[in-house]
Amino acid sequence: MSVAEQLENSGQPEKAVERKSKVIGKDITVHYGEKQALFDVNLAIPEHQVTALIGPSGCGKSTFLRCINRMNDVIDGCRVGGELTVDGVDIYRSNIDVVELRARVGMVFQKPNPFPKSIYDNIAYGPRIHGQASGRGEMDEVVETSLRRAGLWDEAKDRLEEPGTSLSGGQQQRLCIARAIAVNPDVILMDEPCSALDPIATARIEELIDELRERFTIVIVTHSMQQAARVSQRTAFFHLGVLVDEGETDQIFTNPKDERTQDYITGRFG
Amino acid sequence: MSERTKQRYAAERRFRLYGLAAIGAAVLVLATLVTSIGIVGMPAFFQTYIKLDVTVDAADVESGRFRQLTFDAVYAFHPEVTDRREKKRLRGIVSSGADREIRLAVADDPSLIGTTFPIWVRSSDDIDIFIKGQVSRDLPQEDRRVKDNEIAWVDGLVEQGRVETRFNFSFFSTGDSREPEQAGIWGAVVGSFFTLCVALAVSFPLGVLAAIYLEEYAPQNRWTDLIEVNINNLAAVPSIVFGLLGLAMFLNFFGMPRSAPVVGGMVLALMTLPTIIIATRAALKAVPPSIREAALGIGASELQVVTHHVVPLAMPGILTGTIIGMAQALGETAPLLMIGMVAFIVDIPQGIFDPSTVLPVQIYIWADSPERAFVAKTSAAILVLLTFLVCMNAIAVMLRKRFERRW
Numbered sequence: 001m002s003v004a005e006q007l008e009n010s011g012q013p014e015k016a017v018e019r020k021s022k023v024i025g026k027d028i029t030v031h032y033g034e035k036q037a038l039f040d041v042n043l044a045i046p047e048h049q050v051t052a053l054i055g056p057s058g059c060g061k062s063t064f065l066r067c068i069n070r071m072n073d074v075i076d077g078c079r080v081g082g083e084l085t086v087d088g089v090d091i092y093r094s095n096i097d098v099v100e101l102r103a104r105v106g107m108v109f110q111k112p113n114p115f116p117k118s119i120y121d122n123i124a125y126g127p128r129i130h131g132q133a134s135g136r137g138e139m140d141e142v143v144e145t146s147l148r149r150a151g152l153w154d155e156a157k158d159r160l161e162e163p164g165t166s167l168s169g170g171q172q173q174r175l176c177i178a179r180a181i182a183v184n185p186d187v188i189l190m191d192e193p194c195s196a197l198d199p200i201a202t203a204r205i206e207e208l209i210d211e212l213r214e215r216f217t218i219v220i221v222t223h224s225m226q227q228a229a230r231v232s233q234r235t236a237f238f239h240l241g242v243l244v245d246e247g248e249t250d251q252i253f254t255n256p257k258d259e260r261t262q263d264y265i266t267g268r269f270g
Numbered sequence: 271m272s273e274r275t276k277q278r279y280a281a282e283r284r285f286r287l288y289g290l291a292a293i294g295a296a297v298l299v300l301a302t303l304v305t306s307i308g309i310v311g312m313p314a315f316f317q318t319y320i321k322l323d324v325t326v327d328a329a330d331v332e333s334g335r336f337r338q339l340t341f342d343a344v345y346a347f348h349p350e351v352t353d354r355r356e357k358k359r360l361r362g363i364v365s366s367g368a369d370r371e372i373r374l375a376v377a378d379d380p381s382l383i384g385t386t387f388p389i390w391v392r393s394s395d396d397i398d399i400f401i402k403g404q405v406s407r408d409l410p411q412e413d414r415r416v417k418d419n420e421i422a423w424v425d426g427l428v429e430q431g432r433v434e435t436r437f438n439f440s441f442f443s444t445g446d447s448r449e450p451e452q453a454g455i456w457g458a459v460v461g462s463f464f465t466l467c468v469a470l471a472v473s474f475p476l477g478v479l480a481a482i483y484l485e486e487y488a489p490q491n492r493w494t495d496l497i498e499v500n501i502n503n504l505a506a507v508p509s510i511v512f513g514l515l516g517l518a519m520f521l522n523f524f525g526m527p528r529s530a531p532v533v534g535g536m537v538l539a540l541m542t543l544p545t546i547i548i549a550t551r552a553a554l555k556a557v558p559p560s561i562r563e564a565a566l567g568i569g570a571s572e573l574q575v576v577t578h579h580v581v582p583l584a585m586p587g588i589l590t591g592t593i594i595g596m597a598q599a600l601g602e603t604a605p606l607l608m609i610g611m612v613a614f615i616v617d618i619p620q621g622i623f624d625p626s627t628v629l630p631v632q633i634y635i636w637a638d639s640p641e642r643a644f645v646a647k648t649s650a651a652i653l654v655l656l657t658f659l660v661c662m663n664a665i666a667v668m669l670r671k672r673f674e675r676r677w
Contacts, residue, residue, distance in 0.1 A: 074566060076490055099569045107567035113560035115579065125578075126568040176564070183568055 019046035022187060022217040023068055027082035030063050030072065037063045040082070041243045043236055045187075050209060050218045052232035052249065054225060056269065059238040061221045065189050068219065069105035070098050086187065103130050106180035110192040112172035114164030114179070119156050122164040122175055123147065126183035142182055149215075150178035151208050170201025177208065181216065188212065190220040194227065206231050225265055229253050237261045304656070311649025317438035317451060318398040319390040320364055320427060324372055327384050331376060336369040340391070348423060359420060363427075365392035367452045390434065395450040395643035397424055401433060404642075415642070441650065445616045446632065450643030453636070455651050457618045461531055461611070461626030462600060462658075468535020468622055469542055469599050474592055476539070477546030484547070485554040486576050505544035512541045513605030521609060528610040529625035537605045542595040549591020553584035586673040593666040597659050603630040629655045 021044040030038040038060045045051045053061035063072065070091060072078045083090050091101055103126070114122050123143045124133075133139040143160070147153040152174045156167070164175050173193055180188055190209070194202040209218060209231050222228050228235050229249060236246040237258070245252060245261040256262045263269055322343040330339055344361045345351070351360050368391035375389055376382050392398075399405055400416045401424070411418050427433050444454030488494045516537035520526045526533050557580045565575040581588075606612070612631050619626035627635070629651065636648040 069567070071563070071566065074562075099571050101569075102567060103569035107563075109560060109563055109567070111560055113558075113564040115561065115564060116583065125565075125570075129568075129570055129574055129578075179564075179568060 019049065021045060022047040023084070023086050023219070025064070025067070025082065025084045028064065028067060028084060029081040030060070030067065031077075031079045031081075032075065033077040037241050038067075039241045041238075043243055043246060045217065045219055046234065047217050048213055048215075049233040050213055050220060050231050051234045051236065052228035053219065053221045053236050053238060054223075054228050054264075055238035055244075056264065057223075060241040061236075061238045062191055063241075064238070065191055065219060065221050068187065068189055069102050069107055071102075071107065073098060103183050104185050105187040105189060106183065106185035108173070108176050108180050108188065108190045108193045111196050112169055112176055114167070114172050114175050116163060116165055118161045119147075119164050119167070119175060120160040123179050123182045126179060130183055132183060146178040146182040149181055149212065150174045151204065151211075152178055168201070170197050170204060173197060173201070173205060174208065177205075177212075181212070185216065187217045187219065190218065192221050192223060195223060202227070225253070237264060239264070307649045307652050307656075311646055311651075311653045313399075313402045313404070314643075314646035314650035315438050315441060316402070316435050317441075318393040318401040319434050319436055320393050320397075321388050321390050321432040321434070322364070322368070322372075323386055323388050325386040326372070326376055326382060331383055334373075336373045336376075340364065340369045340372060347427065356419070359417065360423065362394055363397050363420065363423060365394050365451045366449055367447075368392060390436075392451045393433070395641055396420075398451055399643055400424065401428075401435060441647075445618050446614060446627070446635070447616060448614075450639075450641045450647055453644075453647055455629070455632065455654055457615060458627050458629045458632035458651070459654070461615075461619050462628040464531035464619060464622045464626065465534040465538060465606075465611075465628050466596055466600060468532050469538040470592070470596060472536055472539035473542040473546055473595070477543050477592075477595075478550050478588060480543075481547045481550035481554065482576060482581065485551045486572070486580065501544050501547050505548060508604075509541055509602055510604040510608065512537050513608030515540065516605060517608045527623055527625070529613045529615070529627075530623050531619065531626055531628075532622040533609050534606050534611050534628065535622070537609060538599040538602060541602065541605065542599050545595035545598065546588075546592050549594070550584070550588045553587025553591065554580060556587060557583045586670045589669045589673075590666045593662050593669070597662045597666075600628075600658060600662070601630055601655065603634055606631055607634075629658070 023045040025041055025043045028038055028041040028043075029036065041060075041064055043064070053065060055061045066072045067080055067084055068086070068091075072080060080092060084092055086101070086105060089096070115125065117125070120143055123146050124139050127133040127139065127142050133142045144153060144157075147156055152171060155171060156175070159166075164172065167175060173196075177188075177193075194205050197205065206227065209220065212218060220228075220231065232249045234247065235249045235252040237244045237252065237256075237260075239260050245256055245258045247257075252261065253265060256265065322340070323346065324339055324343045326339060330336070341361045344364055345357065348360060351357055371391045372389060393401065396405075396415045397420070400421070405414050405416050407421065416424075424433065440452075441454045443456050444452065445457030447453040484494065484498065516533060520533045520536060521528060561579050561583065562575055565579050570578065606628060610625075611627050612635065613625060613627065614635065615625050615627050617624070633648055633651045633655065636644045636651060
């Protein structure tokens with residue numbers, strides 16, 4: 001099935017089909033035990049763009065995000081149906097190794113969660129377990145590159161041996177981003193990465209997300225519609241487990257097709 | 271201030287007072303206990319010695335007549351005593367192990383052979399107690415074990431400066447004995463050490479692995495629920511039941527050696543397992559899920575998440591639980607009685623297969639002995655046991671403080 005058909009299925013205009021889709025979800029359903037959390041979601045995520053998933057709490061946006069690197073696997077009683085491909089490969093086929101998948105699809109969480117280890121070890125951990133760097137010299141390089149890309153190098157270069165938890169909240173979140181990009185993934189998933197940060201730290205992370213777009217495909221879940229408008233090129237609106245509306249961010253915010261989207265972005269519910 | 275506010279303040283004050291009273295009572299009871307044990311046990315750390323002048327010649331050494339030599343040296347104090355029973359009393363002033371001390375001294379320094387030399391030997395336990403002032407001179411003679419003539423002899427020796435009370439080093443270096451003045455605690459300490467080593471070696475890996483599996487891997491279903499309930503129940507099983515199990519299984523079925531630390535350790539390991547499993551599971555549960563997610567998110571396998579992150583972070587809790595379990599095992603008596611560790615053993619055990627006893631059982635044995643001097647020994651052994659327990663708990667606290675991490 002071509003990308004164009006994919007997007008047609010979810011009722012999108014032709015205009016969006018300029019970039020190759022990195023991640024394509026087709027008829028994704030998710031059950032937590034008896035409760036169904038996602039209903040037949042069809043969503044294509046284009047390469048080298050930021051796609052924002054918005055919607056009120058409990059709408060399934062985080063659930064969809066966590067499907068992309070199979071983080072839902074660790075939740076007892078969670079079943080995923082449908083077909084979810086990354087680079088054309090169905091990641092829910094049984095012969096897919098989930099460890100390799102997660103090295104290609106990195107994740108940044110809501111609350112900064114550095115390991116209680118040194119800043120250096122926080123970043124080096126991923127490359128180390130995946131055997132991506134041999135020798136101290138190469139590892140130093142990986143750590144420096146990752147910290148530079150995450151915009152943390154200048155602040156952290158003199159304190160690499162200090163624990164990651166000694167950094168401020170915003171720095172910790174950038175450390176987590178550096179940790180995620182250290183294993184050189186294709187896709188980075190961000191689950192409300194700024195919800196625990198102050199506005200200044202948030203602004204820095206947003207700048208960073210914009211820079212990272214060049215190298216990575218980014219999917220971000222956010223509660224803040226302003227943030228979605230600022231950082232994303234595409235936006236998908238979820239409501240009660242259904243993908244209601246999806247398209248270019250400008251179009252979603254200025255001219256939403258669905259009434260529910262209109263109501264949500266104008267603050268009538270949420 | 272309104273009436274309600276006043277009442278609220280009064281209630282708070284009362285509540286704080288109740289708490290203070292409870293703590294005060296606990297401290298008072300503990301202090302009384304330790305002080306009374308300390309007062310009773312303190313004399314056991316000291317021992318009365320009597321200076322003898324012994325003449326040893328080559329022929330005595332050849333025939334090993336040290337016992338007779340000792341008697342002769344004591345008789346020499348009072349040549350006027352000739353009655354056979356009186357002579358027996360007289361030589362009873364010194365310990366029945368005195369001849370051994372003389373033999374060792376001669377073996378140590380052969381130049382003493384053929385000379386008369388002074389040597390300090392232990393007094394018997396009755397005289398020891400009398401010197402320490404635990405026998406009242408005002409009692410009628412028939413009510414005390416130290417008779418009038420013995421008192422006269424000892425007083426004479428004291429006047430001559432032949433009686434001295436010294437720190438009882440050998441209490442910490444010898445095994446058990448039927449003679450209180452020769453009994454020491456080292457055999458029991460070594461036995462306890464071996465037993466705990468076995469218990470630790472068996473229960474730590476088993477307990478930690480079981481806990482990791484149950485906490486990190488096991489699916490939530492009826493079987494795991496059943497196992498969990500049973501582990502919790504196991505923690506409440508009376509310890510003597512484990513002793514019976516050990517007797518039936520390890521001794522009777524597998525034919526393992528009686529009274530040996532290897533069996534004692536295994537029985538105590540069974541007893542400690544639930545403690546370790548419960549503590550380890552609690553420690554694993556306390557590791558924040560965000561750390562697991564972080565590791566999983568960059569592609570760590572489940573095993574890597576557990577070994578690289580969860581277990582290291584849970585280690586202080588695991589170690590604390592283990593040490594507390596070990597401290598419990600150190601104080602355990604009942605199950606060891608069932609597998610024969612209550613035997614009277616003089617030798618210091620050399621390995622985990624040698625017959626031995628342990629500290630709490632040694633306390634039990636001494637508490638059961640009729641000699642009056644064992645009362646002090648019992649309390650002294652309790653003090654030693656308490657010291658070990660306090661040390662172990664202190665280590666647990668230190669480990670927790672040292673490895674505590676914040677996130």
